[in-house]
Amino acid sequence: MKNALYKNIDICADYTSIPTKMANTNKTLGEFIIENQEEFRYSSGELSRLINSIRLAAKVVNHEVNKAGLVDILGAAGETNIQGEDQQKLDVYANEAFIKTLTNREIVCGIASEEEDDFITIKGRNEKNDNKYIVLIDPLDGSSNIDVNVSVGTIFSIYRRVTPSGTPVTIDDFLQQGNRQVAAGYIVYGTSTMIVYTTGHGVNGFTLNPAIGTYYLSHPNMKFPEDGRIYSVNEGNYVHFPQGIKDYIKYCQKEEGDRPYTSRYIGSLVSDFHRNMIKGGIYIYPNTAKDPNGKLRLLYECNPMAFLAEQAGGKASNGFERILDIQPTELHQRIPFICGSKNMVLKAEEFMQNA
Ligand code: AHG
Numbered sequence: 001m002k003n004a005l006y007k008n009i010d011i012c013a014d015y016t017s018i019p020t021k022m023a024n025t026n027k028t029l030g031e032f033i034i035e036n037q038e039e040f041r042y043s044s045g046e047l048s049r050l051i052n053s054i055r056l057a058a059k060v061v062n063h064e065v066n067k068a069g070l071v072d073i074l075g076a077a078g079e080t081n082i083q084g085e086d087q088q089k090l091d092v093y094a095n096e097a098f099i100k101t102l103t104n105r106e107i108v109c110g111i112a113s114e115e116e117d118d119f120i121t122i123k124g125r126n127e128k129n130d131n132k133y134i135v136l137i138d139p140l141d142g143s144s145n146i147d148v149n150v151s152v153g154t155i156f157s158i159y160r161r162v163t164p165s166g167t168p169v170t171i172d173d174f175l176q177q178g179n180r181q182v183a184a185g186y187i188v189y190g191t192s193t194m195i196v197y198t199t200g201h202g203v204n205g206f207t208l209n210p211a212i213g214t215y216y217l218s219h220p221n222m223k224f225p226e227d228g229r230i231y232s233v234n235e236g237n238y239v240h241f242p243q244g245i246k247d248y249i250k251y252c253q254k255e256e257g258d259r260p261y262t263s264r265y266i267g268s269l270v271s272d273f274h275r276n277m278i279k280g281g282i283y284i285y286p287n288t289a290k291d292p293n294g295k296l297r298l299l300y301e302c303n304p305m306a307f308l309a310e311q312a313g314g315k316a317s318n319g320f321e322r323i324l325d326i327q328p329t330e331l332h333q334r335i336p337f338i339c340g341s342k343n344m345v346l347k348a349e350e351f352m353q354n355a
């Protein structure tokens with residue numbers, strides 16, 4: 001069935017599987033970035049170029065993720081990251097692809113990655129240390145899902161540096177509260193590849209047309225439904241959960257009103273979040289007896305997802321306080337994470353606070 005987009009693009013005349021939703025628009029991500037440049041708090045074109053370079057790296061990683069089943073790229077790379085987890089080969093590949101792409105532009109002065117022990121300093125043009133932006137990244141999220149052909153993602157978070165231009169970046173540039181993010185987003189390598197991001201003016205989603213390598217605005221102004229019926233949590237850890245989360249899960253399962261809710265858990269934060277934002281739901285990774293601070297990382301995972309959630313009308317909390325107001329104390333800090341449809345998160349907080 002031909003659609004508007006299909007008719008406009010000769011080069012993909014034989015490409016028929018463009019999602020119907022994309023038929024409503026043929027605006028590309030590149031066009032969208034240019035049109036919305038003035039929305040950036042510090043409009044100089046640099047942040048636009050930065051988003052552009054993330055778009056480019058995402059294409060490179062997407063290509064590699066898609067052929068993962070075909071080439072000998074699966075399995076642990078034999079290295080362990082700073083958090084003691086096995087690294088998969090694609091983690092290493094994605095990490096390098098993003099760092100390389102971001103370094104080769106005169107925009108970013110520092111990068112911190114879940115896969116790197118320490119932050120990376122980028123000196124910029126003539127070694128002047130005058131680039132403005134800090135990027136924090138989870139290059140491949142849900143990496144345990146790679147070798148079973150299940151969706152994975154990339155998460156990014158962008159700040160302005162706080163130390164003076166012309167000096168090397170310091171840890172203070174990275175340990176900023178999430179409410180200071182100037183942009184954040186994720187790429188989901190799913191049944192189709194999407195970039196979803198915010199610059200503090202709502203959330204927009206772009207779907208990659210693989211036939212021509214272009215992202216199209218497919219999900220403008222994304223919003224979490226205020227209420228949802230999906231809860232996403234690794235219930236295998238139930239006995240180790242705090243009492244408030246146990247009580248909330250029992251509430252989700254209770255036969256009453258629109259409950260019981262549906263349980264859906266992919267094990268890739270990006271994918272679970274993406275589904276919940278579209279359908280309405282809550283994602284929970286609490287602290288457990290084994291992991292007293294939970295598993296997810298504040299800087300690479302929780303802050304960017306919390307920024308997106310709030311920009312989409314949702315909510316993100318550790319059970320007691322807003323994620324975006326937490327002052328980070330270390331680069332690889334972990335934090336309990338409850339995120340999703342506003343009323344569901346409020347309810348979970350109520351159980352946490354009354355337990
Ligand atoms: P990563 O692959 O970047 O280490 O992140 C995995 C995270 C998150 O994406 C996911 O929701 C969670 O870990 C799954 O953890 P469990 O397997 O403990 O449920």
Ligand code: MN
Pocket residue numbers: 138140141142269301
């Ligand atoms: Mn992750």
Ligand code: MN
Pocket residue numbers: 091114138139140141142143
């Ligand atoms: Mn990761």
